[in-house]
Amino acid sequence: MxxxxxxxxxxxxxxxxxxxxxxxxxxxxxxxxxxxxxxxxxxxxxxxxxxxxxxxxxxxxxxxxxxxxxxxxxxxxxxxxxxxxxxxxxxxxxxxxxxxxxxxxxxxxxxxxxxxxxxxxxxxxxxxxxxxxxxxxxxxxxxxxxxxxxxxxxxxxxxxxxxxxxxxxxxxxxxxxxxxxxxxxxxxxxxxxxxxxxxxxxxxxxxxxxxxxxxxxxxxxxxxxxxxxxxxxxxxxxxxxxxxxxxxxxxxxGGHGPVLVFDDADIEKAAIEGVANRFRGTGQVCISSTRFLIQRGVYERFVERFVTATLALNIGDGLTPGTQVGPLANPRQLAKMQALVADAVAKGARVLAGGKRLACSGYFFEPTVLVDVPMNARVMQEEPFGPIAVLMPFDHMADGLKEANRLPYGLSAYAFTSSARTAMEVADGLEAGMIGINQYRIVATELPFGGIKExxxxxxxxxxxxxxxxxxxxxxxx
The missing domain is CATH 3.40.605.10 (Aldehyde Dehydrogenase; Chain A, domain 1)
Known part of the structure; x- marks a missing residue:
């Protein structure tokens, strides 16, 4: 085109x-x-x-x-x-x-x-x-x-x-x-x-x-x-x-949006829509979901579905019909993705999808899924602002909320559950200016857009x- x-x-x-x-x-x-x-x-x-x-x-x-x-x-x-x-x-x-x-x-x-x-x-x-x-x-x-x-x-x-x-x-x-x-x-x-x-x-x-x-x-x-x-x-x-x-x-x-996925959630919806949300705008979205915290009982199932959907994404020039993930906006973003992945892998993380730059002239980086990421990895502290998703398990709501609120950011957060009580408790407990329950699309003209903390x-x-x-x-x- x-x-x-x-x-x-x-x-x-x-x-x-x-x-x-x-x-x-x-x-x-x-x-x-x-x-x-x-x-x-x-x-x-x-x-x-x-x-x-x-x-x-x-x-x-x-x-x-x-x-x-x-x-x-x-x-x-x-x-x-x-x-x-x-x-x-x-x-x-x-x-x-x-x-x-x-x-x-x-x-x-x-x-x-x-x-x-x-x-x-x-x-x-x-x-x-x-x-x-x-x-x-x-x-x-x-x-x-x-x-x-x-x-x-x-x-x-x-x-x-x-x-x-x-x-x-x-x-x-x-x-x-x-x-x-x-x-x-x-x-x-x-x-x-x-x-x-x-x-x-x-x-x-x-x-x-x-x-x-x-x-x-x-x-x-x-x-x-x-x-x-x-x-x-x-x-x-x-x-x-x-x-x-x-x-x-x-x-x-900035933000580093956590997603809490509970055992009783619609796992298919949380994973498929999570992939779309995470890699929209090539991950260069401040309210994007970045850290997926999955309750241990459904962790393996979620990871499998998330990775499969990630590998199916069509990467290319944004003007080409059918493209789902375009390039990063500039070389700085490309270098940052390479550094974050290399740091995580060096500290013990596993790459289940992507992880590298595409061999072409543009600033393309594969949609990447990381698991087993240690807490001292840079990607666990810094907003990636690129196509990297971190998946990790948790046991109880208190554990999930502790990790979700650990960072100084408080822009967006998400949770998936079929329990009204869990939804209310997690919405109250999440420290963020914008929260999506059982959905990722939380922006509308009639709603306030903004965060708390840093x-x-x-x-x-x-x-x-x-x-x-x-x-x-x-x-x-x-």
Whole structure:
């Protein structure tokens, strides 16, 4: 399938700024390891300009009536859906995931704009009865101000969509810095918003050296709110920078999702759907199931079914029909998978499926299943963020919960059981912001998305998603 890659720009003040005459970075198709484009990198002057524009446009946008904001967001959602096939092709070219996954992601990104369009109309306040006669007491919710939003490369449509839709619905202007490895998808969202009538300057999209961009934007007094999706170490760094300016920050960081499979579970469902969940996005999914903890009575049966389903997966270029697992996004991920497997095997783990790089030009790594993994292996401590699944037995619920909660992460967790009592107890006992019982699909526009512990704080999506872009103002009037 021959697909052309779209030109890349910066988007500042309503202008589409090409790469000509400025520093650029290569965009590589991970299925071929070939360069497909050059993304322009914002200079310090570009960022200063973006900040100035964001400040001026905020004053206009915050005064725009909610109904008008909602109409623009809905129109943008319609345009994203109309352009979904093309946007999905761009995503697969630059990120590598199978085309069907890309199309599903673009569709769900549009749903966030639809959802928060309605939320714009529901930003209300309240009248509080006073304890003195003749006093009117009001509580208003207002847009917090210009937002700096940072998103990674692995979900280049839905992650920016969560942040943009909520912030814009609240009345905030936004400077978005997507991942430089998958820039065309985020630019397609910006194009839809621009074509939908978003006032010029309300949204800026910039690329650049991540540390330089984040330090300049967060340090600016113009930025009033920061939101970041990415790794735990970078989340800590940005959180510290935001704290210097006493700026609120929403963090959606990494995970190492445990799955508890009990003796009375539907083993076929837990295993087959577990394989699909684990290797979706080539395992580069923060809420993915990574550690499968299986009660000992059904352990062997689960392992056999899981390994069989893993070996049956079709690996290839995401643009090729029938592909189920695409390449890793970049050479860094490939090297990490090789190192994690080598470390686990050296310490006594067994590889039941996969375990090595495919002999081709792209960044392909076989879907891998590890058993007998010792606790001192790196993969038992670090989020693999790639196509590696760890399977291990447990005896009693307390043992399973202890292992599930052992790590400092708390993003997603899953459990499979036919017992309502077990389901309730394990849901209460799991330390995670999102929990799936007898299912792996736990993300929806109407539900909060976020974690606890070192997986971050704050939620995106649902009725909770817009709250982080609003402030409360108390007014007492005589």
């Amino acid at each position: 021959n697909v052309a890659y779209d030109p890349l720009y910066l988007f500042i003040g309503g202008d589409w700024i090409s790469a000509e005459g400025r520093a650029t970075a290569a965009v590589v198709n991970p299925a071929t390891a070939c360069e497909i484009g050059r993304v322009p990198l914002a200079s310090a002057d570009d960022l200063d300009h973006a900040l100035e524009v964001a400040q001026v446009s905020f004053e206009q946008w915050r005064q725009t009536v909610p109904d008008q904001r909602a109409k623009i967001l809905k129109r943008a959602a319609d345009l994203i859906l109309e352009r979904a096939p093309r946007i999905a092709e761009q995503m697969t070219l630059e990120e590598g995931k199978p085309l069907g996954e890309s199309l599903d992601e673009v569709t769900r990104a549009a749903e966030y704009f639809e959802w928060f369009a309605e939320s714009a109309r529901r930003i209300d306040g309240r009248v509080v009865p006073a304890n003195r006669p003749g006093v009117l007491q009001l509580v208003k919710r207002q847009a917090i101000g210009p937002v700096a939003a940072f998103t990674p490369w692995n979900f280049p449509a839905i992650t920016p969509a969560r942040k943009l839709s909520a912030a814009l619905a609240a009345g905030c202007s936004v400077i978005l810095k997507p991942g430089e490895e998958s820039p065309a998808t985020a630019l397609a969202l910006a194009r839809a918003l621009d074509d939908a009538g978003l006032p010029k300057g309300v949204l800026q999209v910039v690329f650049g050296v991540p540390d330089q961009v984040s330090s300049q934007l967060i340090a600016s007094p113009i930025i009033r709110k920061v939101t970041f999706t990415g790794s735990v170490p970078i989340g800590r760094l940005l959180s510290a920078r935001a704290a210097e300016g006493v700026k609120p920050i929403t963090l959606e960081l 997986s971050g704080h704050g939620s995106e999506g649902g009725i909770e998603g817009i709250e982080h872009y609003l402030t409360h103002k108390f007014i007492s009037q005589i």
